[in-house]
Amino acid sequence: MLCIFGDEKLSGSLHLMDCMPNSSDKKTLKRTYKPKKLNLDPMDIKSNHAAPVLTDPVPITKSRLGIHSSLLPYSPGATFSSGMYITIPRRKVIPSKLDDIRSSGWLDAMKSSSPPRKKLTKDSNIEVAADDSQLVYRSWMLKYPSALASFEQIMNYAKGKRIALFLDYDGTLSPIVDDPERAFMSPAMRSAVKNVAACFPTAIISGRSRDKVYEFVGLTELYYAGSHGMDIMGPVRQSDTGDNHSNCIRSTDKQGKEVNLFQPASEFLPMIDEVFSSLVEFTKGIEGAKVENNKFCVSVHYRNVDEKNWTTVAHGVHGILKDYPRLRLTHGRKVLEVRPVIDWDKGKAVEFLLDSLGLSESDDVLPIYVGDDRTDEDAFKVLREKNRGYGILVSSVPKESNAFYSLKDPSEVMSFLKSLVRWKKSRI
């Protein structure tokens, strides 16, 4: 067992997810609950309609506690028992009042998931504020040191190990832009990714559809996982019989090379297409709204929607999802994401790819995952919990993370990739 990471435990941000079970006439709802660790994070919610199945795929005894936002302020009757359970009496609510609360909750979640970009200004007051934020950022970096400044330390640990590299796309390899169709990576970044992929097995794991992210990256040397890891095209192992995972089929890639195609949410395809059409129809009336079909998930971008219409967007999306209890809604940066409720995420995708690469059982493997998104936390967590490798969070603002290191922006990611290549070449 590798011990390099020590025993530091992150309190971690707890995700705010819908925990309402179904609409059956139970008198109470019970969830495991650790009151002291509650750190609400509005970036991960689901529609709060009744669902016929328990939809939370994550063990609630772990850090991903789920409590729906609309439950919290309206649970004065909540009682704690044994310090671990919350019992919430079922109660009648007045629909119009609840709608108001939901709307403000959705709006709050949308705002907190979408912090405004920093603006350069000569105003002296704002310069002082900028200095303060620099100070806060620097102190945050004590907890998440720069992967560039710590490069030697990382590589000391990598000696004698095989590095496997996992990269998110948007905000990691490409800048975040207003039009998601134009999130192009620079030729310099493409070249850096190509070079690093020649040195280490490298995979891109994105929320986009696999085809879309391939279109952006355009490199055949990589492995691609789209739809937050729900659509993986990975290598075929020599010893692989293909029976290890259901939903895994043998296929060929664009070059005719034999690959394994793993799509754990394939049964959701017709449902996703249906929801996509409904969302497109709904957003026709909202200026600036854009719906993107990512094959196994759908993104509703509101980056270009006037803020006064954000509540309308939230209302409409939640309204459509009422009819789809097997889909859930999560918040990203100025995007609402509709995803199937399955026990699968980017962390599982990393494990699947390591397995496919024949690297999952070895102690001499060092996976490194670089990403900026809330969904990348699942991968950071897998690497941290099993002391297997390093998560590197790309962020220019302080935020809680399961990553070990940080990089400020895609240009620092490019420097890191180049350093990896130099390091590898120096050892040949």
Ligand SMILES: [Mg+2]
């Ligand atoms: Mg991203």
